Amino acid sequence: MNPWEIRQEVPPIEGYLHLRKVAGLSEKEWAAAEIGLANSLFAVCAYTEGDKLIGMARIVGDGGLNFEVVDVAVDPNYQRRGIASALMTEVINYLDTHAPKSAYVSLIGDLPGQRLYQKFGFRDTAPSIGMAKRY
Numbered sequence: 001m002n003p004w005e006i007r008q009e010v011p012p013i014e015g016y017l018h019l020r021k022v023a024g025l026s027e028k029e030w031a032a033a034e035i036g037l038a039n040s041l042f043a044v045c046a047y048t049e050g051d052k053l054i055g056m057a058r059i060v061g062d063g064g065l066n067f068e069v070v071d072v073a074v075d076p077n078y079q080r081r082g083i084a085s086a087l088m089t090e091v092i093n094y095l096d097t098h099a100p101k102s103a104y105v106s107l108i109g110d111l112p113g114q115r116l117y118q119k120f121g122f123r124d125t126a127p128s129i130g131m132a133k134r135y
Helices: 013-022 030-038 081-096 111-121
Strands: 002-007 042-048 053-061 066-074 106-107
Touching: 002 066, 002 081, 002 111, 013 030, 013 066, 053 081, 066 081, 081 111
Parallel strands: 066 106
Antiparallel strands: 002 042, 042 053, 053 066
């Protein structure tokens, strides 16, 4: 049995902000996280037996045409234990159940995560390229 537990729930704001920081993702403001997390289509978290948030993943989008996998993060102290794969399995199970056949599912992943995402069927979008604008 794993010393961690997967729960289908939106992460608490404080834990979300902390996990993004320790996992090396860009930091977010509390007010933005409060709005964004409440508007998740789906979220899944990993917790230690002591209820410490150690991993998370979310899906955002319009629920029909477009879905985006975001915030896939695992605390570096708990990486390489299958947590990211367990989180992505939950993400894919949600998409398999809720995404229409013509839906477009995207994600922007850092290089270390590409092998993980490929394992779940994600492919490079070349010749298209990802673009972003930050505020």
